[in-house]
Structures are given as structure tokens and as C-alpha cells.
Amino acid sequence: xxPLLRVENLTKIYPGSGIIKRYPVKxxxxxxxxxxxxxxxxxxxxxxxxxxxxxxxxxxxEPPTSGKVYYGNLCLNDIPWYHWRKLRSRMQIIFQDPNSxxxxxxxxxxxxxxxxxNLGYSRKxxxxxxxxxxxxxxxxxxxxxxxxHEFSGGQKQRIIIARALSMNPKFIVLDEPVSNLxxxxxxxxxxxxxxxxxxxxxxxxxxxxxxxxxxxLSTKIGVLKGGQLVEVGKAEDVLAHPLHPYTRFLLENxxxxxxxxxxxxxxxxxxx
Amino acid sequence: MGTEVLLEIKDLSVEFTAHQxxxxxxxxxxxxxxxxxxxxxxxxxxxxxxxxSLSILRLLPSNVTSLRGSIxxxxxxxxxxxxxxxxxxxxxxxxxxxQEPAKYLNPxxxxxxxxxxxxxxxxxxxxxxxxxxxxxxxxxxGLSDPxxxxxxxxHEFSVGMKQRxxxxxxxxxxxxxxxxxxxxxxxxxxxxxxxIHLLLDLQRSSKMxxxxxxxxxxxxxxxxxxxSIMYAxxxxxxxxxDLLFTSPLHPYTRLLLASxPSREKRGTRLxxxxxxxPNPEDIPPGCAFHPRCPLAQQKCKENVPPLVRIEAGHxxxxxxxxxxxxxxx
Numbered sequence: 001x002x003p004l005l006r007v008e009n010l011t012k013i014y015p016g017s018g019i020i021k022r023y024p025v026k027x028x029x030x031x032x033x034x035x036x037x038x039x040x041x042x043x044x045x046x047x048x049x050x051x052x053x054x055x056x057x058x059x060x061x062e063p064p065t066s067g068k069v070y071y072g073n074l075c076l077n078d079i080p081w082y083h084w085r086k087l088r089s090r091m092q093i094i095f096q097d098p099n100s101x102x103x104x105x106x107x108x109x110x111x112x113x114x115x116x117x118n119l120g121y122s123r124k125x126x127x128x129x130x131x132x133x134x135x136x137x138x139x140x141x142x143x144x145x146x147x148x149h150e151f152s153g154g155q156k157q158r159i160i161i162a163r164a165l166s167m168n169p170k171f172i173v174l175d176e177p178v179s180n181l182x183x184x185x186x187x188x189x190x191x192x193x194x195x196x197x198x199x200x201x202x203x204x205x206x207x208x209x210x211x212x213x214x215x216x217l218s219t220k221i222g223v224l225k226g227g228q229l230v231e232v233g234k235a236e237d238v239l240a241h242p243l244h245p246y247t248r249f250l251l252e253n254x255x256x257x258x259x260x261x262x263x264x265x266x267x268x269x270x271x272x
Numbered sequence: 273m274g275t276e277v278l279l280e281i282k283d284l285s286v287e288f289t290a291h292q293x294x295x296x297x298x299x300x301x302x303x304x305x306x307x308x309x310x311x312x313x314x315x316x317x318x319x320x321x322x323x324x325s326l327s328i329l330r331l332l333p334s335n336v337t338s339l340r341g342s343i344x345x346x347x348x349x350x351x352x353x354x355x356x357x358x359x360x361x362x363x364x365x366x367x368x369x370x371q372e373p374a375k376y377l378n379p380x381x382x383x384x385x386x387x388x389x390x391x392x393x394x395x396x397x398x399x400x401x402x403x404x405x406x407x408x409x410x411x412x413x414g415l416s417d418p419x420x421x422x423x424x425x426x427h428e429f430s431v432g433m434k435q436r437x438x439x440x441x442x443x444x445x446x447x448x449x450x451x452x453x454x455x456x457x458x459x460x461x462x463x464x465x466x467x468i469h470l471l472l473d474l475q476r477s478s479k480m481x482x483x484x485x486x487x488x489x490x491x492x493x494x495x496x497x498x499x500s501i502m503y504a505x506x507x508x509x510x511x512x513x514d515l516l517f518t519s520p521l522h523p524y525t526r527l528l529l530a531s532x533p534s535r536e537k538r539g540t541r542l543x544x545x546x547x548x549x550p551n552p553e554d555i556p557p558g559c560a561f562h563p564r565c566p567l568a569q570q571k572c573k574e575n576v577p578p579l580v581r582i583e584a585g586h587x588x589x590x591x592x593x594x595x596x597x598x599x600x601x
Contacts, residue, residue: 046460152548182316183487184524184564187531187544194541209460212490216533216542239535253461255468257490258534263472 003070004171004203005035005058010067012050012057027053028064029227035171035220040197040204042218042235044211044250049224051207055173058205059091060084089119092164096176098156102148109144112163119167133162136199137192154185158192165196171203179208190217211250212257215239223247277344278481279305279328279449284341286323286332295552297323299505300341302579307448308479310472312492315502316549321485324502325451327351328483329366330358345449364394367442371454373434377426384410384422387441394445409440413470432463436470443474450474453485468495489532493517498585501525504550504560507579511586521582521593524561559590567592 012028028050035041045051056062058069060076069076071091079087095101102111109130116126131141137158139151148156157177164172174193178186194217197204208214214221215235222232223246231244242248254261281303288295298320305311315321326332328343330350343350345366350358370376378386387409388402397405403422410418413436426434435455442450452471456464472495475482486492492499493513500510501522509522520526530543547564550556559577562568571591579589588594 046462154548182549183489184316184528184531184545185548187533187542188546190533191542191544211461212535213533215535216537235538250461253465255461255465255488255490255494256534257493257532258536259490259494261494263469263495 002037002072003034004037004039004072005205006070007034007058008032008068008070010054010057010064010069012053012062013065027227028057031067031229033222033229033232035203035205037203038201039219040206040217042214042221043205043207043224044209044214044221045224046209048226050227051209051224052175054224055093055175055205055207059093059173061093085118089115089167090170091173092167092169092171093173093175094157094160094164094177097180098153098160099148099180101160102156104148107145107147108151108159111148112144112159112166115163115167129166130162133166134159136165136196137162152185153181154189157181157189161189161192161196165200168200169202171205173205173207175207176209177206178213179210211253223250276307277304278307278309278346279303279483280342280344281324281328282342282344284324284327284343285338286320286327286336287338288333288335289337290335293553294337296505296555297552298327299555301502301505301507303500303507303510305449305481305483308475308481310475310482310484310495310497312484312486312496312499313502314486314489314492314499316487318504318549318552319502320505320552321502322453325368325453325483325485328451329362329368360394363390363442363447364445365447366449366451367445367447368451368453369435369438369442369455371457373431373438373455374426376438377434379426381425382422383424383426383429383437387437387444390441391444405444406440409444410437412443412474413437413440414466415440430463432459432466435459435463435467439467439470439474443478443480446478447480449481449483451483451485454487455484456491457486457488464491471495489529501528504555505552506560506589507587508561508589509587510579511588515583515586519586519594521586521588522561522590523565523567523592523595523597526597527566566597567595 010028010031014025014027016022016024031054043051057064112130113126116129130144134141134144139155139158178189181189196202206218218235221235221238223230223244225246231238231247238247242251253259281301283300283302284298285300286298288297301324313321328350384406387406391397391402391405406422407418410421415421415433415436429437456467459467468491471482474480484496496513498512499516500507503524509525520529527543527545531545533542545564550560556563558573558575562572577589577591579587581587582593
């Protein structure tokens with residue numbers, strides 16, 4: 001398999017706030033990994049570990065302080081601004097909160113066609129594309145003139161997935177795409193994402209704090225802690241033989257649904 | 273006399289009115305909590321979990337237009353008590369912790385002072401005695417150096433520590449029931465685990481009952497004694513932990529359990545439940561789950577299945593409890 005995305009020594013430092021003295025915040029510290037074509041790269045970490053910052057840096061929504069990102073053979077650091085628009089359609093991102101990712105004042109048709117207009121599609125081509133992708137994600141086409149508030153959270157997330165898909169991307173960064181959804185809805189969205197991946201030959205970077213979910217769908221797993229990638233490897237290896245104590249800690253979480261550890265086994269040991 | 277009961281909710285219904293529309297948030301639920309029991313109330317957003325807990329404390333917002341049923345707590349009906357008696361009960365007999373501790377702590381008051389308030393009000397302690405009691409509590413909930421913590425302001429604590437301050441406040445008067453409304457939802461795995469262990473420890477050491485509200489089945493499976501599952505304002509299944517996870521009866525419960533991803537399910541398709549959670553404004557007639565249910569028949573669309581006892585301690589509101597569900601093609 002050939003690498004689709006390569007991240008080399010990526011570091012992001014925020015200058016920090018304050019009037020008298022500024023304390024810089026090192027959000028990402030020297031991160032390197034490769035994502036191969038067809039991979040689902042699962043990125044797991046707690047809040048504040050730098051998951052979202054990493055997603056934004058990879059896509060250059062926020063330029064990294066140092067380090068390089070390669071897309072195929074292309075070094076994204078060197079792309080002149082006027083080429084970005086074309087390139088962006090290749091790489092899409094889906095955010096956590098479906099409610100804030102759609103403009104509430106536009107019917108979803110307008111949100112869906114914006115990118116297609118940028119690519120110079122004619123009206124007919126746009127309508128055909130929208131019909132096709134809405135069908136793919138399970139939203140009836142006759143609801144295309146509805147406004148976002150008329151849809152449920154899960155449906156909105158489907159629309160956002162459709163919007164990302166309409167650009168014919170090669171890879172998609174999914175930043176906690178199901179965390180804001182009800183448990184009974186999550187499985188449907190995950191199944192949809194997995195089906196689409198197969199059908200369109202997509203590559204995913206899947207970000208989540210939920211190790212059970214990452215363990216379910218990833219082919220490769222990266223564990224972030226405090227801005228550092230503490231462990232990265234094939235999913236089977238990481239799950240079967242975690243090397244870093246933090247990964248082991250996450251995997252042995254008694255609160256995971258599939259854990260069979262009983263309270264009395266841990267209660268005595270844990271310091272309270 | 274049967275076994276002692278701490279809290280007994282009977283046929284509780286709560287209805288809001290907003291924008292001239294009636295919103296039945298809770299539609300007739302029965303719930304019994306025994307002393308010292310860890311009772312988990314599980315449901316998705318809009319199922320009516322929080323409204324149930326707020327009606328126990330009579331803290332419902334003012335746009336409630338109808339509140340029916342009874343909530344018996346130690347033989348008093350909480351819905352009939354005067355506001356004054358209620359005030360003496362809150363914090364003393366029944367207390368509550370919430371999802372975002374930061375929202376419920378006053379940022380301009382020292383943590384210790386806030387915890388002291390309830391102790392002085394309910395137990396009539398002097399300032400000095402109350403301060404000692406607070407330090408004792410801080411020690412109990414795992415705040416290192418309680419003297420120092422007493423004089424700290426909320427912003428100087430991490431979220432997990434703030435939740436500990438909230439717990440200290442909630443248990444300050446030795447309540448017999450603690451209502452915990454998603455107290456660990458916004459916390460990281462490690463902190464989550466500490467808070468759950470703290471609650472379990474308190475439950476055991478002081479015989480305090482806990483009504484734990486959550487949508488996280490992992491926590492429930494680990495900590496709860498009895499679990500009640502809510503869907504669209506009703507309890508649809510209630511059982512001791514072992515029974516619920518080994519032989520769930522309601523199709524919603526069973527599909528829900530099957531739709532949780534895990535390592536073991538790698539490479540297989542998740543079960544999933546079609547459709548969406550109904551909006552409280554328009555709950556379907558009959559069994560509220562019927563539009564999403566693979567077992568639904570004409571009967572389910574017309575009649576509401578009652579919550580009936582299937583076996584000892586196991587209750588389920590379905591016409592076809594335990595019937596086999598053919599998995600999706």
C-alpha cells in the first residue's frame with residue numbers, strides 16, 4: 001500500500017494569552033505518522049490531548065509551527081494559496097457538532113451545492129450530484145429544501161457526510177463524528193461511514209475519545225496524550241500488545257462496556 | 273411489612289407547556305429505590321431522565337402545567353409537602369450532583385464556604401465546627417490537603433476536583449439518597465473512574481442510595497445494582513444488573529446493547545436501530561418504540577404495553593418480551 005498522508009515532526013505551539021507574561025502552550029509535540037491508502041487511522045486521546053489541533057494542522061486549517069505534512073508526494077507546506085481551493089476538495093473534514101456545521105439560515109440544498117459551485121458544476125450537474133449523494137446517505141431527496149432545524153441530529157450528520165462526499169474526496173478527517181449523537185443513532189452513522197469507505201475507496205482519520213469505538217473500526221491506532229503521540233501501530237498489535245502504560249490504562253478501563261471487571265475487584269486497589 | 277423502601281415513585285407524569293404546545297416529558301413512571309441501592313436510570317436525550325430527578329427534588333421549572341402521581345420518600349409524599357418542609361429535605365435527606373460542576377459552584381466564593389453553607393443551615397453547626405466538618409468531607413472525597421482546598425476558589429480546581437467539591441457538598445449532611453445526573457459525562461476516562469469509585473465507596477460506607485442518571489451503559493454495567501431503562505418518558509424495562517445484561521427482554525434494550533461498538537465486533541456490522549428518538553412533542557401512539565421496532569405489530573400501534581413483572585425483579589413494557597429479533601440482512 002502506498003502512503004497517502006505522511007506527517008513529519010509536526011509541532012504546534014500557541015503563544016498563550018496574558019498581559020504581563022505569556023506562557024506558550026505546546027499543543028502538539030513532534031508528531032510523526034503515516035496513513036496508507038484505505039486505512040482507517042484511529043486517533044484516541046482525552047480532552048486537551050491535541051486531537052482536534054492535529055486534525056486542523058493536517059488540513060492546514062491552522063498552520064503547524066514546524067514540521068511537514070505530505071499528501072502523496074505533495075508537501076502541503078509548500079502549496080501556494082491559490083492552489084488550495086482545488087486541493088481542499090480532495091480532503092474533507094467532519095466535525096463533532098452537527099448543529100453548528102450547517103448554516104441554519106440556508107436550506108440544506110444551498111449548503112450542499114456551495115462546494116459544487118466552486119468546482120464549476122452546472123445547475124443540472126449539481127442537482128444530479130446532490131440527488132445521488134443524499135440517496136447514498138439515506139436522506140430523501142424531497143427534503144432537500146428543508147432547513148437544518150427540521151432534521152434530527154443524526155440526519156444532520158448524514159447531510160454533513162453527504163456534503164463532504166460530494167467533493168469526491170480521497171480522505172476524510174472525522175473529528176468525533178458520533179460523540180454528540182444518541183447511542184441508538186451512533187451505530188447507523190458508523191455503519192454508513194464504513195459502507196461509504198468501501199464504496200468510494202476512502203481513507204479515514206477517525207478521531208475519538210472512545211477507545212471501544214476506535215478499536216472497533218480502525219486499521220491503525222494512534223494514542224495521543226498531552227500533545228504527544230505515545231503509541232502508534234497496527235490496530236491488532238496495539239490492542240493485543242499495548243506497549244505504553246497509558247494505552248494499557250485505556251484498554252483496561254473497567255467502565256468500558258465490554259469490560260468484565262467487577263467493582264469489588266478494583267475498589268480495594270484504587271486509591272480514593 | 274415488606275422490605276423497607278426509600279423512595280417510591282408511582283405513576284408520575286410531568287407535562288410542560290411551551291409555545292402553546294403540551295410536552296409530556298414523563299408519562300407515568302413507577303420507580304422504587306431501596307435504601308443503599310445504586311439505581312441507574314438510563315435513557316437517551318429527551319427520554320425524561322432529568323425531569324424525573326428534578327421532580328423528586330421539586331426543582332422543576334415554572335412552565336410545568338401538569339404534575340401527577342406520587343413520590344413517596346420515607347412515607348411522605350414529596351409532591352404534597354410544603355415548600356418549607358421541602359427546603360429542609362433538600363441537601364439533608366436528598367441531594368444532587370450534576371454534569372457540569374463548574375456551573376453549580378459560585379465562582380466568587382471559596383469552595384469551603386460553599387460547602388459549609390448547607391452544614392450550617394441544616395445541622396446548625398458553628399462556623400468553627402462547620403469548617404472542621406468540611407475539611408473532614410474534603411478528605412473523604414479525596415481532595416489532598418483539605419485545609420488548603422477550603423480556601424481555594426472554584427477556578428483553581430480541575431473539573432474532576434470540582435466534581436469532588438460538589439460531592440462533598442452533596443454528602444455533607446449524610447443524605448439517604450443522592451441523585452447523580454450524568455456526573456461523569458464530561459470527564460476523562462481516568463477521572464471518571466475515580467469519581468465512580470468514590471461514589472461506590474460512599475454508597476457502601478454510609479449506606480447511601482444513589483439514583484444515577486446516564487446514557488453510558490459501560491458505567492451502569494460496572495457500578496449499578498438495579499437498572500431502569502427509559503424511552504420517550506416511560507420506563508420500558510427495569511431489572512437487576514445481572515438479569516438486564518444477560519437476558520434483556522425489551523427489543524429497545526436488546527438492540528441498544530447490540531449497537532455498542534467494541535474490539536470483539538471488529539469486522540462485523542453494528543446492529544443499529546432504524547429511525548430516530550421521538551420528539552417529546554409528538555410521541556407515537558401505542559408503544560412509543562413501535563415505529564423503530566422490528567417486532568412491531570398492529571397491537572403495538574394501538575395499545576400502550578404496561579410495565580409488567582416477567583420474573584422476580586424483572587419488569588418489561590412490551591407485548592412480546594424476549595421474542596427473537598431477526599438481525600438485519
